Amino acid sequence: MNYSKTAFIGALFAAFFLAVGVLAAPLAQAQTVAQAATPTCTITQDDLAAIAAAQAQSLTAELAARKALLTRIITCAEENVQALQTDLAGVQTNAATAALQSQLSGKLDDAMNYYGLEFAKVNNAGIAGTEGVANEILAWRAGTYDPLADQVANFVLWSENQNLFTTAQNRLGEVQNLVSFMEQAAPNPDLAQDLTSAQSLITTAVQENNSAENALMQSEPSEATLSLITSSLQSLSDAYQKFSNISTIVQQLLPAASSASGQ
């Protein structure tokens, strides 16, 4: 009786481990296949050279090499679109910019659809067909996708800057209070001049930032929008240089402030 019970339990264990092994093997295999199926998106001269080498062998080899590289390029291009889509989705928007975010997201979806269609064409293409698909994608990227990608990048960059502008304006308010208090006690021309410069620079930065927003909304050329964004940031950076000057002057006038400023 005891012997049969032990044998039964042993059989149960054996069945369990067998089942785990049977289920785990295909899973591990699927993972390996999935890893192998994910292409590397670093395309090198060697990849192009492989096509040239295949040309020397046979037309079939050349076609296979061309298809492999073309599908890899399309897959990598799709990954780029998905990365842009993720960046775009992570942007904090207000009522005015939410519409633009949605519009850009829709265009990125269109780009994904386009790549999907071109990918499907590759399967049945011959050598001339792969050339045609490559040229189509190249022309479409130059005319449609690259301006869209630039616009999305500008929008994400501009949106990320908005917190910096809010912080700088709050900082200006605090510095104004401090400087006006000190000016009442003991007027200092350097302090007043740096404060005026900082105010002027922040006003300029905000104006350029607003212009950049308008340029984004009106889908103006990406170079012009990026130029406005960069100018606004540069003005903001210059304003912080003035804040730094003010900080130095105040700490010279009020040494106690240097210990209190950490509060």
Added chain:
Amino acid sequence: MNIQEILKQFKNIEPDASYSATSKRAILAVEPGATRKPWTVRRTILTIVETGVAVALTVFFIFIVLGGLPGSELAPMKYSAIDPSSLHAEAEAIDMQIELAQLNYSEPAAESTAPITSVSVSSSTAGATTPATASLFASSTAINGVPGAGASSSATSSATTTVTLDQALQALGQ
């Protein structure tokens, strides 16, 4: 008469019977709730105003205690406004964004101007290669300076050279 006896006599003090009866009748005649003043619009408005003022004063004092209203002269002096470390941190964040913006500038330029320096198989070894393709796939001079070098030697030399998607598409399209 000592003080204890005087105090004992206090127990016998009682009101006049007629006054007691009158007072009792007067108290019992009052209806419950009759002491409340009647509701009026004016009284309601006054109550709302009183409550509002109390709440406003409380909020005001809480603001003062917690650091004051931003931009108000009533706010206590904030030396943290000129704290060098926080100023530096904010300025650094701006500089990082400027660098990102400059990257956005340089990326498209680099992509469009980078030459296609590939490649590996010389025209003599390309076999059935078409002339157009050969021009793209068969100029090893850019890499190793040896015209007509074989595939293996130039593949080794170009192993680390990457191309953009557009450059690869351009190569495939010819």
